[in-house]
Amino acid sequence: MKDCWLVIHGKVYDVTTFLEDHPGGEDVLLHASASGDATKSFEEVGHSSTATSMMQGYLIGTVEGFEGRGGLPNAREGRTMRTGTMQDRNPPPSSFLDYILPVLILAVAFGAWYYLTHYTDKA
Numbered sequence: 001m002k003d004c005w006l007v008i009h010g011k012v013y014d015v016t017t018f019l020e021d022h023p024g025g026e027d028v029l030l031h032a033s034a035s036g037d038a039t040k041s042f043e044e045v046g047h048s049s050t051a052t053s054m055m056q057g058y059l060i061g062t063v064e065g066f067e068g069r070g071g072l073p074n075a076r077e078g079r080t081m082r083t084g085t086m087q088d089r090n091p092p093p094s095s096f097l098d099y100i101l102p103v104l105i106l107a108v109a110f111g112a113w114y115y116l117t118h119y120t121d122k123a
Protein backbone atom coordinates (compact mmCIF):
# COMPACT_ATOMS: atom_id res chain seq x y z
CA MET A 1 0.00 0.00 0.00
CA LYS A 2 1.19 3.53 -0.75
CA ASP A 3 1.87 5.63 2.30
CA CYS A 4 2.22 9.37 1.84
CA TRP A 5 3.19 12.01 4.38
CA LEU A 6 3.70 15.67 3.59
CA VAL A 7 5.57 18.34 5.51
CA ILE A 8 3.98 21.76 4.96
CA HIS A 9 4.90 24.73 7.15
CA GLY A 10 6.46 22.40 9.72
CA LYS A 11 3.34 20.27 10.06
CA VAL A 12 3.13 16.63 9.07
CA TYR A 13 0.10 15.47 7.09
CA ASP A 14 -0.77 11.86 6.37
CA VAL A 15 -2.52 12.19 3.01
CA THR A 16 -2.51 8.46 2.22
CA THR A 17 -6.32 8.31 2.14
CA PHE A 18 -6.53 11.57 0.18
CA LEU A 19 -4.24 10.52 -2.68
CA GLU A 20 -7.04 9.36 -4.99
CA ASP A 21 -9.31 12.31 -4.19
CA HIS A 22 -6.74 15.09 -4.56
CA PRO A 23 -7.92 17.36 -7.41
CA GLY A 24 -4.30 17.91 -8.44
CA GLY A 25 -3.69 14.17 -8.74
CA GLU A 26 -1.84 11.67 -6.57
CA ASP A 27 1.46 11.93 -8.44
CA VAL A 28 2.12 15.50 -7.30
CA LEU A 29 1.50 14.49 -3.68
CA LEU A 30 3.79 11.46 -3.91
CA HIS A 31 6.46 13.56 -5.56
CA ALA A 32 6.11 16.36 -2.98
CA SER A 33 6.34 13.78 -0.19
CA ALA A 34 9.48 12.21 -1.60
CA SER A 35 11.20 15.54 -2.07
CA GLY A 36 11.13 16.36 1.65
CA ASP A 37 9.48 19.67 2.45
CA ALA A 38 6.30 20.20 0.41
CA THR A 39 5.70 23.79 1.57
CA LYS A 40 7.02 25.41 -1.61
CA SER A 41 5.08 23.16 -3.99
CA PHE A 42 1.93 23.61 -1.93
CA GLU A 43 2.25 27.41 -1.95
CA GLU A 44 3.13 27.60 -5.65
CA VAL A 45 -0.19 26.03 -6.60
CA GLY A 46 -2.06 28.78 -4.76
CA HIS A 47 -4.47 26.47 -3.01
CA SER A 48 -7.88 27.85 -2.03
CA SER A 49 -8.99 28.40 1.56
CA THR A 50 -11.13 25.28 1.15
CA ALA A 51 -7.95 23.31 0.48
CA THR A 52 -6.26 24.88 3.49
CA SER A 53 -9.10 23.98 5.80
CA MET A 54 -9.17 20.43 4.43
CA MET A 55 -5.58 20.02 5.54
CA GLN A 56 -6.38 19.83 9.23
CA GLY A 57 -8.20 16.56 8.66
CA TYR A 58 -4.89 14.99 7.66
CA LEU A 59 -2.68 16.61 10.29
CA ILE A 60 -0.85 13.99 12.37
CA GLY A 61 1.99 15.91 13.97
CA THR A 62 4.60 18.61 13.98
CA VAL A 63 8.17 18.51 12.80
CA GLU A 64 10.50 18.81 15.78
CA GLY A 65 11.76 22.37 16.10
CA PHE A 66 8.64 23.87 14.55
CA GLU A 67 6.45 23.38 17.61
CA GLY A 68 4.71 26.43 19.01
CA ARG A 69 4.92 28.51 15.85
CA GLY A 70 1.19 28.56 15.30
CA GLY A 71 -0.48 26.44 12.67
CA LEU A 72 -3.85 24.93 12.09
CA PRO A 73 -6.50 24.75 14.81
CA ASN A 74 -7.90 21.46 16.08
CA ALA A 75 -4.74 19.52 15.38
CA ARG A 76 -4.89 15.97 16.57
CA GLU A 77 -3.05 15.87 19.88
CA GLY A 78 0.60 15.93 20.52
CA ARG A 79 2.63 13.64 18.29
CA THR A 80 6.01 15.06 17.36
CA MET A 81 8.30 13.56 14.81
CA ARG A 82 11.70 14.40 13.47
CA THR A 83 10.83 14.25 9.78
CA GLY A 84 7.86 13.47 7.64
CA THR A 85 9.63 10.97 5.49
CA MET A 86 8.97 7.28 5.58
CA GLN A 87 12.52 6.39 6.48
CA ASP A 88 11.87 7.12 10.14
CA ARG A 89 9.26 4.43 10.34
CA ASN A 90 11.53 1.67 9.12
CA PRO A 91 14.13 0.14 11.41
CA PRO A 92 17.71 0.33 10.15
CA PRO A 93 18.60 -2.73 8.09
CA SER A 94 20.56 -5.24 10.14
CA SER A 95 23.82 -6.41 8.69
CA PHE A 96 24.88 -9.95 7.88
CA LEU A 97 27.22 -9.82 10.90
CA ASP A 98 24.25 -9.47 13.26
CA TYR A 99 23.23 -13.00 12.33
CA ILE A 100 26.58 -14.67 11.84
CA LEU A 101 28.24 -13.41 15.05
CA PRO A 102 26.13 -15.36 17.57
CA VAL A 103 26.52 -18.50 15.44
CA LEU A 104 30.32 -18.02 15.37
CA ILE A 105 30.47 -17.58 19.14
CA LEU A 106 28.42 -20.74 19.67
CA ALA A 107 30.63 -22.66 17.23
CA VAL A 108 33.82 -21.58 19.03
CA ALA A 109 32.32 -22.44 22.42
CA PHE A 110 31.24 -25.86 21.17
CA GLY A 111 34.70 -26.45 19.66
CA ALA A 112 36.40 -25.58 22.93
CA TRP A 113 34.05 -27.82 24.92
CA TYR A 114 34.56 -30.68 22.46
CA TYR A 115 38.35 -30.31 22.56
CA LEU A 116 38.46 -30.12 26.36
CA THR A 117 36.24 -33.17 26.87
CA HIS A 118 37.77 -35.41 24.18
CA TYR A 119 41.40 -34.52 23.76
CA THR A 120 42.78 -33.44 27.11
CA ASP A 121 44.60 -36.03 29.24
CA LYS A 122 42.48 -37.60 31.89
CA ALA A 123 45.33 -38.54 34.23
Ligand code: HEM
Pocket residue numbers: 006013015022023024025028029032038041042045046047048049050051052054055058
Ligand atom coordinates in the same frame (compact mmCIF):
# COMPACT_ATOMS: atom_id res chain seq x y z
C1 HEM B 1 -2.75 18.24 2.65
C2 HEM B 1 -2.31 18.77 1.52
C3 HEM B 1 -3.16 19.17 0.34
C4 HEM B 1 -4.52 19.37 0.26
C5 HEM B 1 -5.58 19.22 1.35
C6 HEM B 1 -4.80 19.76 -1.11
C7 HEM B 1 -6.07 20.03 -1.60
C8 HEM B 1 -6.32 20.49 -2.87
C9 HEM B 1 -7.60 20.95 -3.34
C10 HEM B 1 -8.88 21.00 -2.51
C11 HEM B 1 -7.47 21.32 -4.64
C12 HEM B 1 -8.55 21.92 -5.56
C13 HEM B 1 -8.24 23.39 -5.82
C14 HEM B 1 -8.29 24.24 -4.57
O1 HEM B 1 -9.29 24.17 -3.85
O2 HEM B 1 -7.28 24.94 -4.31
C15 HEM B 1 -6.08 21.05 -5.01
C16 HEM B 1 -5.55 21.24 -6.26
C17 HEM B 1 -4.24 21.03 -6.59
N1 HEM B 1 -3.22 20.69 -5.74
FE1 HEM B 1 -3.43 20.23 -3.79
N2 HEM B 1 -3.63 19.78 -1.84
C18 HEM B 1 -2.61 19.44 -0.97
C19 HEM B 1 -1.27 19.37 -1.26
C20 HEM B 1 -0.73 19.62 -2.48
C21 HEM B 1 0.69 19.56 -2.78
C22 HEM B 1 1.81 19.26 -1.78
C23 HEM B 1 0.83 19.81 -4.08
C24 HEM B 1 2.16 19.81 -4.75
C25 HEM B 1 2.45 20.12 -5.93
C26 HEM B 1 -0.50 20.04 -4.64
C27 HEM B 1 -0.80 20.33 -5.95
C28 HEM B 1 -2.05 20.62 -6.45
C29 HEM B 1 -2.34 20.87 -7.87
C30 HEM B 1 -1.32 20.85 -9.00
C31 HEM B 1 -3.70 21.13 -7.95
C32 HEM B 1 -4.46 21.35 -9.22
C33 HEM B 1 -4.99 22.68 -9.40
C34 HEM B 1 -5.74 22.75 -10.72
O3 HEM B 1 -6.35 21.77 -11.14
O4 HEM B 1 -5.70 23.81 -11.31
N3 HEM B 1 -1.42 19.90 -3.63
N4 HEM B 1 -5.42 20.55 -3.91
